[in-house]
Amino acid sequence: MGLEILDQNFLIRLGTALTLACIIFGILQLIKSKFLAQLPPKNLIFxxxxxxxxxxxxKTHWLFVLIVSLYxxxxxxxxxxxxxxxxxxxxxxILLIQLGWWGTWWLGHWAKISFKEKRETDTAQASAIGLIKILGQTVLWVFLIVAGLSNLGFEVSTLVAGLGVGGIAIALASQKILGDLFASLTIILDRPFVVGDYIVSNDIRGVVIKIGLKTTLVRSLEGEMLILPNSDLLESRLRNFRRMEERRALLNIGVVYQTSLEKLKSIPQLIQEIIESQENTRFDRAHFKSYGPHSLDxxxxxxxxxxDYHLYMDTLQEVNLRIFELFEKENIEFAYPTQTLFIAEPEKDNLTKFNV
Structure with a gap:
């Protein structure tokens, strides 16, 4: 009699549990289907x-909803x-697996939106979004797998130690590849250069065309495409000309020693007037610098x-032509390397000078 009552009570509780589970499952599935059937709001934030x-x-699996309802x-x-x-x-x-699905979808959703936003304005960051997504998904699933094994009673510390040794071996074997990948992230986050910048690295110079996960494409002045590893670029001394606000021009001029003092004094002022007459120029200084072997410098x-490099060269050319015109007008002679030989003539008791 007691066993029959016990069985009846268990069956009642079992029926109640199944009924409650079915109700919870139905409510959750109804909420899910109703929300998915709604039209999206017009407000951008919502x-x-x-x-x-x-x-x-x-991405919420029905099996997850069923297990939660049964629980x-x-x-x-x-x-x-x-x-x-x-x-x-x-x-x-089951919860860990569902979290993995949610996290994988969310990272993919974020990467898709971010790529659309960045591909028109910042192709470097856009190209790295895929790498960030893959790294994020890998870290997520590794964490979930470790948590699942720990829940089942496995010694996670031993497993992590084994993974650490294996990770070190893999890292040593692919050190160059990993270095380029992390260099790519450094370029994207630190932004020493972006697509379109004119850079100089050692004996390589050109315009950045694309920043990839492992390499950067640079089009040289000669027209060929250079493929440079990202790690090599970061390890070298980079000069980025795109970010300069103005270009500096240094001009050295030598005149002959026969130039009069009055004309020497006038040269800096005359050259200043020439430079200031050009558009988009800023005069800094002009000085009689030194006595050279063949000239007054x-x-x-x-x-x-x-x-703009082309504008810089055009301005430099115009200034040089105007200076040449000025010196020709003022009868100021440019100096060039010469040697003066004095030949003695004893019978005439004088020296004859020759310019070589």
Whole structure:
């Protein structure tokens, strides 16, 4: 009689648990289907939230909903501790798998949106989004697998130590590849250069065309495409001409020693007037610098208020032509390397000078 009553009570609790589980499962599935059937809102902010929730719900497996429903329904059964613990482990594993699906979808969703936003404005960051997504998904699943094994009673510390040794071996074997990948992330985050910049690295110079995960493409001045490893670029001394606000021009001019003092004094002022007459120039200084072996040397410094190299060369050419015209007008002679020989003539008791 007692066993029959016990069986009846268990059957009642089992029926109650199954009924509760079915109700919970039905409610959750109804909420999911109703939300997925709704039209997206027109407001952009609400639209992003809607897309996120809709995506997570679409990746919610029905088996996960069923297991969660059965778990809450089983709470009325008063299951034995070993059975309850084992069932709890199963629920936890299903939860980890579902978290993995959610996380994988969210990282992919973030990468898709970020790529659309960056591909028009920053191709370097756009190219690295895929790498960040893959790294994030890998780290997520490794963490979930370790958590699942720990839940099943495995010695995670031993496993992690083994993975650490294996990871070191893999890292040593692929050191160059990993170095280029991390160099790519450094370029993207630190931004020493971006696509379109004119850079100089050692004896290589050109315009950055593409920043990839392992290499950077640079088109040289001669026209060929150079493929440079990212790690090599970061280890070298880089000069980025794109970010300059103005270009500096240094001009050295030598005049002959026969130039009069009055004309020597006038040269800096005359050259300053020539430079200041040019557009987009900023005069800095002009000085009689030194006595050279063959000339009286002047040093002139001015700036072009633009980074355009063609404009810089055009201005430099115009300044040089105007200086040549000025010297021709003022009868100022440019110096060039010469040697003066004095030949003695004893019978005439004088010296004859020759310029060589």
């Amino acid at each position: 639209r992003k939230t809607y897309d996120l929730i809709q995506g997570l719900l679409s 809450f329904g089983s709470l009325v059964l008063n299951l034995p501790t070993p059975v309850a613990n084992r069932f709890g482990q199963i629920v936890f594993l 002047f040093e002139i410094v001015y700036f072009l208020k633009s980074r």
